[in-house]
Amino acid sequence: MSENKQIDELSGVETTGHEWDGIQELNNPMPRWWLWTFYATIVWALAYTIAYPAWPMISSATTGVLGYSSRAEVRSELAAAEAAKGDYVEAIKSASLDQIMADPTLRQFATAAGSASFKVNCIQCHGSGAQGSPGFPNLNDDEWLWGGNINQIYKTIAHGIRFPGDEETHISEMPAFADVLEPKQINEVAAYVASLSGKADTPELVPAGAKVFADNCAACHGENAKGNKDLGAPDLTDAITLYGEGQAAIARQIRHPKHGVMPAWGTRLGDVNVKELAVFVHSLGGGQ
Numbered sequence: 001m002s003e004n005k006q007i008d009e010l011s012g013v014e015t016t017g018h019e020w021d022g023i024q025e026l027n028n029p030m031p032r033w034w035l036w037t038f039y040a041t042i043v044w045a046l047a048y049t050i051a052y053p054a055w056p057m058i059s060s061a062t063t064g065v066l067g068y069s070s071r072a073e074v075r076s077e078l079a080a081a082e083a084a085k086g087d088y089v090e091a092i093k094s095a096s097l098d099q100i101m102a103d104p105t106l107r108q109f110a111t112a113a114g115s116a117s118f119k120v121n122c123i124q125c126h127g128s129g130a131q132g133s134p135g136f137p138n139l140n141d142d143e144w145l146w147g148g149n150i151n152q153i154y155k156t157i158a159h160g161i162r163f164p165g166d167e168e169t170h171i172s173e174m175p176a177f178a179d180v181l182e183p184k185q186i187n188e189v190a191a192y193v194a195s196l197s198g199k200a201d202t203p204e205l206v207p208a209g210a211k212v213f214a215d216n217c218a219a220c221h222g223e224n225a226k227g228n229k230d231l232g233a234p235d236l237t238d239a240i241t242l243y244g245e246g247q248a249a250i251a252r253q254i255r256h257p258k259h260g261v262m263p264a265w266g267t268r269l270g271d272v273n274v275k276e277l278a279v280f281v282h283s284l285g286g287g288q
Helices: 032-051 070-094 097-102 104-121 150-159 183-195 203-216 247-255 271-283
Strands: 015-020 023-026
Touching: 070 104, 070 271, 097 104, 097 150, 097 271, 104 271, 150 271, 183 203, 183 247
Parallel strands: none
Antiparallel strands: 015 023
């Protein structure tokens, strides 16, 4: 076989016999430091599999001579975290909302906890940024159907809106004016409402619509159309709508209004979580 060896003419080193585009590979030995490093990693790997859980078996795995468990470590860390926040949870449980808001440490803890709870329970309707979506209000602005101070937010979260089974839930229903007004009157009042935010498509109907509004709508929305938080009647002058923008959408809502439902979270999450959610929602910037 030595007769078949190929020697590189320039270096005098034996080649492997491999050739790419006329270039032959020299059969140089690996550096000693590389070989010893490679052997050390093999020894390290064997020692590691003996010391720590490694080899799979039928229903479990080898536990390792050190008895280490990443799951046990996680359980320990979670238990420590629960113990660390226990004092804050107890403080929130016994404190009123006004006391929580007045205590910077408690308010910060409640805001962080409420943010986590919001991501689990509320983003499905209100969005990950609480920006809302058609039929679900934006929680970042200053317009609140049932009031935006901390206690009003708490009540809305705890008891919901039009939620059956909760005696303290917010209840308000706008009549279907298709059964009350003539089609012409609905178009007129829709034009008037749209004009309050400068979006009327048929401004010639606005004067007549103002009279229809005064006779049929002002009782709930107010003579100035600024709404009534005691009734959950929205402000009609701010161009903020839940069920579509524009005069046509307003007319549809007047004819056959939609009534949203929000769950009563008090019985589902408990008083502490509801307080934390209220503090977080209030912190978004729209809370009054």
